[in-house]
Amino acid sequence: MSRLSAVALAIWDFVVGDDWRVALGVAVAIAVTALVADTSVAAWWVLPVAVVALLADSLRRAAGR
């Protein structure tokens, strides 16, 4: 493994951790919040709902291993 790919892997591991679905889910939830905030509907609830769903899903997969 080259030094560059080792650094990239370390950064990925540091930021994303052992469940990439959580990182992806957070990015999607923030994007949805921004989209909803552009409408007349309140957008504050999107992230709390996403956090509960992402945590539950991640725990379910970890507990099932």
Add this chain to the structure above:
Amino acid sequence: MSGQELGLAIAVFLACSVEAVEALTIVLAVGATRSWSSALSGVGAAAVALAAIVAALGPALTALPIGVLRVAVGGLLLVFGLQWLRKAILRASGLKAVHDEAAIFAEEAEAARAAAREQGAFDGYSFAIAFKGVLLEGLEVAFIVLTFGANQHHVGIAAAAAAVAVALVVLAGVAARAPLARVPENTLKFAVGIMLTSFGTFWGAEGAGATWPGGDAALLAIIPSLAVLSLTTVALLHRSAGDRAGAVESIHA
């Protein structure tokens, strides 16, 4: 000091304490079994590297527009916080091994004794292990200090909370001359996970353009709600793990 500033200081202090305890265990293991001078040189080199990273990233972060900063910081804190919280819930419910500093110390010390040693005053193994341990544990703290501090324009408060935490852990380590196995590390990690996730949720939504009902006071609802949810999840997982163990026992009986 406002509520958000107090929350920032508490979150940084707790996160930094946990990481400092873990780094201390590694340094103690190589220092006590091989070479204190080389291990402490590794600690010094890691501290210089961390200072350089903070000095390079700090001004860049604070130069970002507040909206961009809040989205980036909120998102990253959420990813970090959910990881901490997930592991803490799994540990508290008995589905993951609890972090045991005494066992880690014994493992590190055994590896240090087994590693080859060259002649001379400088011990490369002690230096490298101490450097790596402090740098990796410190990076997470540096990240939390920078993101929390930059987002609230209070890097000073965050840095002071981190410095107090490190000083207390080092003093306790020097006094005990042993890994700090009695520090309730898993409980601290649970609290840090809740704080990071709560602040990440708050800032991430604000940065994306949402307005919280009650403004900053919304944090006073987010933090306890997440704590209650997490503790309830621990109880449910604990019970389901107990049921599974009971079912296995009755099959084997």
